[in-house]
Amino acid sequence: MKPVILTPPLAEAAIETLKIGDRVFITGDIFTARDTAHKRLIELLDRKEPLPFDLSGQIIYYVGPTPARPGKPVGSCGPTTSSRMDGYAPRLMEQGLKAMIGKGQRSSEVIEAMKKYRAVYLAAIGGAGAMLAQCVKETKIVAYEDLGPEAIRKFTVEMFPVVVINDIHGGDLYRQAVQSYARI
């Protein structure tokens, strides 16, 4: 089977075909952000100020990498727990964000917002930061350099592997797959 490759900005048609449990790859530019960066983005929205990058059709990856060795674009860069961004995510989807990469269950508010704004939630393999670093070809700080590992970066990735957890059809891999393997 030919692998499914997503390239941002994501088109509606590409998002529509994604189903929970699909293994897909991302090639192109994605943006990193975690706790404090999200807080700052929301504060900008509250003040009706422009964001440091256009969210339309974009993907945000919840990650705080280790420092890059000289000559390398990035250090270890696996996903962090997404639920800490749940309070912020719907506001960003409202601004056009189309996919989030992280790990772990999302809140019901985020799942509802994904249906409303037609966005998806993708999981990268937690704890596979060294392997995932091989898929990152270039990085550039976009905003909040003072946050160190938490700064917003643009990652240029190639065949970055993810699994679809929540699709726009209301599917939730964490809930459904766990139920199918549960024996108690």
Added chain:
Amino acid sequence: MKTIHSCAITTAVKNLCMQANYELGPDVLDALTGAKKCEESPLCREVYDILTENAVIAKRESIALCQDTGCAVFFVELGQGVHVEGGGLLDAIHDGVRQGYAEGYLRSSMCHPFTRKNTGDNTPAIIHIEPVQGDILKIIFAPKGGGSENMSRIAMLKPSQGRPAVKDFVVDTVRQAGANPCPPTVVGVGIGGNFEHAALLAKKALLRKLGSVHADPEMAAFEAEILQAINSLGIGAQGFGGTVTSLAVHIELHPCHIASLPVAVNLNCHAHRHGEIIL
């Protein structure tokens, strides 16, 4: 009496910080291989292939296995016949962390609880020191990631509730944690002591080698019973749904107050990292 220079401690700690973050122990690699064999879900089996590949890359390129290189936790056994010269033992360990995390390209993850300002060098380390007989200094380092630490819990149960309640609490902790602590996890369980000691026992339980059997047969059976219940939850590797959610349950038991039954559960991710050195 044995004299150890603080610089030797700092260098040893620096090297431990780097090595433990780049290399999984053979017991952990074996446990991951064993888990793949038992796993029924094809998607989870793929996860094990990725984790094995990740371990190979991390070791080969001296890059952290996981970007969360953790809070630097130390268990130190300090022989009563050991004299540290040239500086304090605690300072020597903190310096080792500073150097190891900077030179090893490891992430500084420690910050102020409210301002969230990063301390910049991953200090302070969390250091537990136990005086022991003899003239050796043993330093165990366990970088502990936030994802699994955040899913850990403690309960002060009623003594009458006994083993069933302990088991339920442990299994429920793993169920609630779901995909967050990066399963397959290792489950450290501290039973007894008091409020703070139970938590320490749970962390200590994580240090035991994977594949080892509890010295007390009754507790060994209890560990197996809890593990079976956990692996029936269906969470699987990464929470993708599967038949292996935890690699092991390790229990540490300690006498407790007649009014209490403390139980603490400290979860660790599959990147079950430690290192130790004896000086």
